[in-house]
Amino acid sequence: MSKRRNLRTGSGSVWEVNKFKDGVKQDGGYRRAAYTKCWCRKCKDSDSPSNVWWEFYVYTATHVVFDDIEANHTTLRLFYDRDDSPVVSVDKVSVVDVNIKSDWCCLNCVTCDKNVGNKLMEMFKHFQNVWWKVWNKYKDSRSEHKINFIVSHPHGCSKKVSVGHWKDRYKLGEDRFQFTYITCTCPGSSGAYVHCLGYNGYWTWSDLVHSGSLKSGLNYSGVGYV
Numbered sequence: 217m218s219k220r221r222n223l224r225t226g227s228g229s230v231w232e233v234n235k236f237k238d239g240v241k242q243d244g245g246y247r248r249a250a251y252t253k254c255w256c257r258k259c260k261d262s263d264s265p266s267n268v269w270w271e272f273y274v275y276t277a278t279h280v281v282f283d284d285i286e287a288n289h290t291t292l293r294l295f296y297d298r299d300d301s302p303v304v305s306v307d308k309v310s311v312v313d314v315n316i317k318s319d320w321c322c323l324n325c326v327t328c329d330k331n332v333g334n335k336l337m338e339m340f341k342h343f344q345n346v347w348w349k350v351w352n353k354y355k356d357s358r359s360e361h362k363i364n365f366i367v368s369h370p371h372g373c374s375k376k377v378s379v380g381h382w383k384d385r386y387k388l389g390e391d392r393f394q395f396t397y398i399t400c401t402c403p404g405s406s407g408a409y410v411h412c413l414g415y416n417g418y419w420t421w422s423d424l425v426h427s428g429s430l431k432s433g434l435n436y437s438g439v440g441y442v
Contacts, residue, residue, distance in 0.1 A: 225372030226280030227408035227426070228292070228323070233272040233336045243337070254328040256308045270333030272340075274323040276407030277425050277438060278314055281321050287311050292325060294332065297375050304332060318392075319427045319438035321407075351416055358414025364395070365411050366426055370402030382412055383434060385442075393424075393442040396434045401426055410437045 235242040239252040252267070259265035274292065281287050287309045294304045312322040327333055354361065365379040380399030387393055395412060410424040424440040 224280070225369065225404045226276055226406045227368040227404065228274040228276035228280070229367075229409035229425075230294075230336060230340060231273040231275060233270060233333070233340045235268070235270050235333060235337065237268045254326065256306075256326045256328055259328060260308075266328035268330070269326055269328040270336065271324060271326050272336055273312065274309075274325055275409065275423055275425055276321050276323065277427055278316050278319050278321045279427075280407040281309075281311065281323060283314065284311050287323060290323075295335070296369060299374050301374060306332070315439075318440065320423060320425055320440065350413060354414035355416075356414070358412070361413065363413045364397050364399055365413075366399050366401060366405065366408050367411075368401065368405035368408035368426065370404045372404050388439050391441050392439050394439045395424065395437045395442075396430070397436070398433075399435060401429070401435050412442070415442045 239250075253259060253265040254267070254269035255265075256269065259269075281290055290309045291305050291307045292309065294306065295301060306325050306327050308326050310324050312324045314321045354363070362381045362383070363379070364382045365377060367375060367377050370376055378400040380397055382395045382397040382399075384396045385393050386395075395410065397410070399410075401408075405426050406428070408426045410422075410426055412422070412424065415422055422440050422442045424437040424442065427436055427438040429435050
């Protein structure tokens with residue numbers, strides 16, 4: 217019997233980009249990595265691996281990446297904003313945490329490409345600044361406006377932003393909720409960050425990701441801190 221490979225696509229969001237040198241975190245705070253050299257695939261096969269690298273988390277859905285076996289066969293395409301965007305990819309991925317019931321997965325990713333690493337750091341810092349401004353603007357009217365939007369890669373294509381409203385919010389544990397919404401999605405949108413304006417997670421932004429669709433036509437998120 218021949219082995220079959222089924223290609224599937226999904227979406228995700230980048231979080232907490234950190235730079236390391238000789239295994240020590242460089243961008244504030246103190247944290248040592250499990251390595252003193254870069255552990256990307258290129259460096260693993262090199263006699264002179266880089267001593268400077270960047271690590272970052274990607275949040276996605278469990279049904280997109282389930283475990284380390286699937287993570288080992290996962291390739292991330294970054295900065296895929298337009299159809300003609302240059303291909304920038306990261307192919308060294310491992311699972312940090314996974315929750316099947318919540319349909320949530322956290323991946324740890326690595327690159328020693330300084331252009332990629334520095335760009336990710338700049339973009340994430342910009343995201344943090346904008347996110348707090350938006351949260352402050354909508355936190356008192358979040359249940360009135362019920363605005364949400366999703367940034368995803370439907371059918372594995374370039375980035376699309378869909379804007380709509382959330383409909384219901386279900387409490388499924390202490391500070392853990394699931395949302396339904398009319399915001400449009402397609403296959404390939406799974407794992408995309410679900411932005412519900414005015415809501416935040418445990419001390420910071422929420423970890424809601426798009427999970428699927430109901431027969432009623434509503435879409436729904438995984439379960440996250442809100």
